[in-house]
Amino acid sequence: MQRVTKRNISIINIFIIFAIFLIFGFIMKNMFYQYAIETNVDKARVVTQELLATRHYLAKIAPYATIVDKNINEFAISPAFVGAKIGKALDKKGFIYLKQTSLRYRNKTNAPDSFEEMILKKYERKELHGEYYEIADINKKANLRYTYPLYIQKACLACHGVPYKDVKEEMYEQLIKHYGKRSFYYKEGDLRGIVSVAINIEDIDKTLVSFKLKTFITMLVLFFVITLFFYIEKKFIYEPQIKKIEKLNETLEMRIEEEVAKNREQDRQLIQQSRLAQMGEMISMIAHQWRQPLSAISATSSSLELKATLGKIDKETIIALSQKISNYAQHLSSTIDDFRSFFKENKTQNMTDIKTVTQAALAIVDVSLESKGIVVKKNFQCQEQFFTYENEVKQVILNIIKNAEDILVEKEIQNPYISLEDSCDKEHITLFIKDNGGGIPEEIIDKVFDPYFSTKTKKDGTGLGLYMSKTIIEDHCHGKLLVYNEGDGAVFKIEFNLKKG
Amino acid sequence: MYDLQILVQYTKTLKLLVVEDNKDSREQFVTMLENLFDTIYTAEDGIDGLKKLQQHSFDIVITDINMPKMNGLEMIRSLREKNKDVITIVLSAHNEERFKSTAKDLLVDSYLYKPVDLAQLIEALMHMMQKKKEVL
Numbered sequence: 123m124q125r126v127t128k129r130n131i132s133i134i135n136i137f138i139i140f141a142i143f144l145i146f147g148f149i150m151k152n153m154f155y156q157y158a159i160e161t162n163v164d165k166a167r168v169v170t171q172e173l174l175a176t177r178h179y180l181a182k183i184a185p186y187a188t189i190v191d192k193n194i195n196e197f198a199i200s201p202a203f204v205g206a207k208i209g210k211a212l213d214k215k216g217f218i219y220l221k222q223t224s225l226r227y228r229n230k231t232n233a234p235d236s237f238e239e240m241i242l243k244k245y246e247r248k249e250l251h252g253e254y255y256e257i258a259d260i261n262k263k264a265n266l267r268y269t270y271p272l273y274i275q276k277a278c279l280a281c282h283g284v285p286y287k288d289v290k291e292e293m294y295e296q297l298i299k300h301y302g303k304r305s306f307y308y309k310e311g312d313l314r315g316i317v318s319v320a321i322n323i324e325d326i327d328k329t330l331v332s333f334k335l336k337t338f339i340t341m342l343v344l345f346f347v348i349t350l351f352f353y354i355e356k357k358f359i360y361e362p363q364i365k366k367i368e369k370l371n372e373t374l375e376m377r378i379e380e381e382v383a384k385n386r387e388q389d390r391q392l393i394q395q396s397r398l399a400q401m402g403e404m405i406s407m408i409a410h411q412w413r414q415p416l417s418a419i420s421a422t423s424s425s426l427e428l429k430a431t432l433g434k435i436d437k438e439t440i441i442a443l444s445q446k447i448s449n450y451a452q453h454l455s456s457t458i459d460d461f462r463s464f465f466k467e468n469k470t471q472n473m474t475d476i477k478t479v480t481q482a483a484l485a486i487v488d489v490s491l492e493s494k495g496i497v498v499k500k501n502f503q504c505q506e507q508f509f510t511y512e513n514e515v516k517q518v519i520l521n522i523i524k525n526a527e528d529i530l531v532e533k534e535i536q537n538p539y540i541s542l543e544d545s546c547d548k549e550h551i552t553l554f555i556k557d558n559g560g561g562i563p564e565e566i567i568d569k570v571f572d573p574y575f576s577t578k579t580k581k582d583g584t585g586l587g588l589y590m591s592k593t594i595i596e597d598h599c600h601g602k603l604l605v606y607n608e609g610d611g612a613v614f615k616i617e618f619n620l621k622k623g
Numbered sequence: 624m625y626d627l628q629i630l631v632q633y634t635k636t637l638k639l640l641v642v643e644d645n646k647d648s649r650e651q652f653v654t655m656l657e658n659l660f661d662t663i664y665t666a667e668d669g670i671d672g673l674k675k676l677q678q679h680s681f682d683i684v685i686t687d688i689n690m691p692k693m694n695g696l697e698m699i700r701s702l703r704e705k706n707k708d709v710i711t712i713v714l715s716a717h718n719e720e721r722f723k724s725t726a727k728d729l730l731v732d733s734y735l736y737k738p739v740d741l742a743q744l745i746e747a748l749m750h751m752m753q754k755k756k757e758v759l
Contacts, residue, residue, distance in 0.1 A: 413716065413737065414648055420738030421651035427741055428658040431627055495691035 135348060143341040150337060155257075158326040159266060163255050166268035166319040169220055170253075173208060173317055174270070177201035181277035185293060197300065200281075205317075206232060219260075222272065224315030228301065235260075238318050241269050245313055260320055268319040274312045282308040392574065396586040403524065404465060410490040411457045415450040422446045460485065464516060474512045476544045476553055476618075477502040483519035484542070487527065491540070494531055499541040504551055508620050510599050515616075518591040518603070522555045522614045525587065529559035549621060555614045561607035570605060630745065631659055633752050638662045638679065642672040642686035642695060643714075652739070656685075659748070669693025673701055676709075683710040683751070687737075688722050696722055699729045710751050714739060 180201040187199055197203050202222065206229075209220035223234040225242050234242055237258055244250040255268040274282070285294045285306050297305055308314070426443045429435040464486060484498065491498055523540060530538040535558060543554045562570060569575045571592045576585035595603040595616055602617040639660045643649040644667055653663055664679065666672035668690045676684070676698075684702070686695035699711055712733040713726055726734050733747035 409718075414645055417648050417738035418651045420740070421648075421655045424739065424741035424744075425655035425658060428655065432631060432658060434658070493689065 135352065136345070139341065139345045139348060143337075146341075147334065147337055150333065154326065154329070154333065158323050159255070159257065162266040162321040162323060163268060165218070165321055166255065166266065167253070169212075169218060169319055170268065170270045170317045173205055173220065173222075174272075176208065177205050178275075178277065180204055181275070181280070185280040185290070219265075219318075219320035221318045222315055223318055224272075226304075227315075228304075234318075237267055238269070238316065241318075242316055245269075245271050245316065257323065260322075263322060263324045264326075265320045266323050268321075270317040270319075272314045272316060274308045274310050274314055276310055278308055278314075279310065282306055392586065396590075404461065407486050407490060408457065408461055410493065411486075412454055414489070415453045415457075419447050419450045422450070464513065464520075466513060469511075471509050471511050473507045473509055475507050476504055476546075476551055479512055479515050480519055480542055480544075480553060483516045483523060486520055487523055491523075491527060494527065495538065496527060496530055497537070497539040499539055501541070501543045504544045504546040506546055506551055506620060508551055508618055510601075510618060511594070514594045514598060518594050518616065519553070519555065521587050521591050522616075526555065526557035526559060526612075530557060533559055535559055546620075549619065551618045551620055553616045555616070556608065557611040558609070559611050561610070561612045562605065564607075567605065567607070571603070626749065627745065630749055630752060634659045634748060635661050637682040638664070640664045640666060640672065640675055640679075640681045640684045640686075642666040642669065642684065642690070642698065644668050644687060644690040648687075652685075655741075669695060669698035672698045676702055676706075681709055683712070685712045685714065688713055688715050688719055696725050696729060696731075699726075699731060703729055712744075712747060 178201070180199055184199050184201065189195075189198070205222045209222065212218050212220045221232070221238075223232055223238050223242070225234070225239070225246070227233050237260075241250065241254060244254075251271070253268065253270050255266060257264060258267045259265065260267075279288045281289060281293055281297065282305055283289055285298075289297070289306065294306075422443050426435075426440070429439060464482065480500075480502070484500075488498065526540045529535075530540075537558075539558055541554075541556045543556070545552050545554070566575075566577070571588050572585075573589040574585040575589075592603045595601045600619055602615070604615045604617075606613055606615070637660060639656065639662060641649060641653055641656065641663060643652060643665070649665055649667075653665060656663060664675055664681070666675050669686075670693045672684070672686060672695075673693070675681075684699075686698060688695040695713055699713070702709060702711075707730065711729075711731045712735060713722075713731050714735055714737050715722060715726075716737050723734060732751060735743055735747065
């Protein structure tokens with residue numbers, strides 16, 4: 123999960139870097155244009171003001187000047203002429219384009235280009251006043267175009283005003299020869315033309331391109347650096363952490379497996395323990411069953427020995443006592459057979475009835491119960507046969523009876539008893555095993571069938587007896603095993619399904 | 624062989640009480656003891672035994688330990704309050720070792736395991752006889 127998030131961050135980074143690149147580029151472009159315009163407008167202004175100042179100066183002195191050299195024309199010092207010369211000189215040197223132009227030009231070389239013509243018309247219509255500039259192409263090259271209007275001033279009237287009034291007779295005669303009547307009757311404040319300046323800013327554009335390239339490279343480098351940073355972070359900080367976590371997970375899995383194996387081993391040991399406990403119980407039950415016939419054999423053989431020793435024996439006595447011993451030995455043998463068949467694992471089902479099963483279980487413990495003064499009350503009425511795992515059911519009944527016996531002995535109950543009763547209807551046959559051992563405390567009655575739950579602190583309580591009993595009755599035999607308290611003791615109810623079997 | 628004859632001569636003079644709850648065991652045991660004793664009384668448990676002990680004066684009591692109502696040792700404890708002379712032999716199952724020290728405290732003369740080994744019983748009775756003779 124974390125790895126996916128990390129990868130997303132990298133993609134976002136690329137987008138952020140790209141966006142920064144765009145914004146930065148845009149800002150830088152604008153800044154450069156601004157810079158290019160401002161510095162070049164200053165240049166244009168200076169040039170224009172110099173031209174204007176020259177023209178102004180010439181306008182003042184020209185009417186009074188006398189050209190001595192006959193080769194030089196009188197108009198060589200006229201402001202318009204000198205201005206045009208300066209402009210051409212500058213243009214020739216390739217520094218700057220400077221020109222005086224008008225819609226009413228006298229010389230074709232002074233004719234306005236399309237940009238100048240448009241600007242001139244705007245001045246005429248009084249849409250523009252004072253200086254004006256913009257970036258426009260000349261021969262498809264970016265230029266800063268600057269214009270400044272030329273208005274008729276008082277100084278101009280000395281040569282271009284009203285003849286004989288403003289213009290002296292001498293000056294008039296000179297001018298009319300060269301320019302005709304058009305160059306008179308100027309009025310102060312009228313637009314005569316413009317000073318047009320153009321400065322090539324292609325170089326700046328080039329700079330801009332190179333700057334763009336530089337920025338691009340810088341950004342690219344920056345991008346790689348950032349990517350490298352994330353890569354390093356991922357490789358040397360993040361991935362080792364992931365590996366650590368993965369390793370931890372692996373070891374965790376291993377630990378879990380170990381714990382599970384341990385638990386299994388514990389289970390195995392518990393089951394083994396439970397088997398041993400069962401075996402111990404079985405041996406103790408056999409011992410109870412055998413005690414009486416063994417002591418009978420012992421007593422009879424002792425009797426025989428005594429009689430023989432004292433010489434009080436006859437043939438009949440020997441036969442009678444020997445037969446007795448033989449009978450007791452037969453009894454011992456049959457007890458062993460009973461036990462063997464009882465604890466034999468019989469995997470098949472057979473037809474039986476509840477009384478037969480219960481009696482068989484009881485036969486194993488009756489001597490033990492009797493020796494402890496526990497009375498067994500029996501009340502069987504059902505004759506119905508049903509199909510079940512008889513041996514397993516016997517073991518369940520035995521287990522419940524043994525539990526009852528243990529509790530009756532442990533609590534030293536007066537007049538202890540265990541009652542075995544059945545009841546049946548068309549579908550079910552039920553066995554009730556009841557004792558007067560005081561019942562199971564309510565707080566643990568729900569847990570008695572849980573595995574490993576035991577109240578037998580000393581003895582061999584594994585906590586598996588009732589759990590296994592429930593498994594046998596409910597899972598194998600498809601019946602029900604319940605417990606509840608009634609009167610002065612607990613009742614275990616074993617219910618069998620007659621139809622299912 | 625000679626010894627047994629002497630023992631029988633001695634035991635025949637004694638009055639015996641056998642206390643055992645299991646009827647079959649009791650009867651078989653008595654059948655065997657009839658070879659040694661002439662006068663044998665029986666009781667079913669400790670309470671019954673005490674009653675018989677009050678009614679008659681016995682020379683010797685052979686009792687089982689594990690019995691309902693009152694066990695053999697409790698019966699001997701009650702008996703010892705009045706009579707310290709009665710010879711007592713207890714019969715114990717092998718898993719009742721815990722009673723051995725109680726038996727010692729109650730001055731039980733012999734502690735035998737079930738099923739009773741004849742040789743041990745005779746030895747116990749011989750020992751008893753010799754002690755009696757020394758007293759006399």
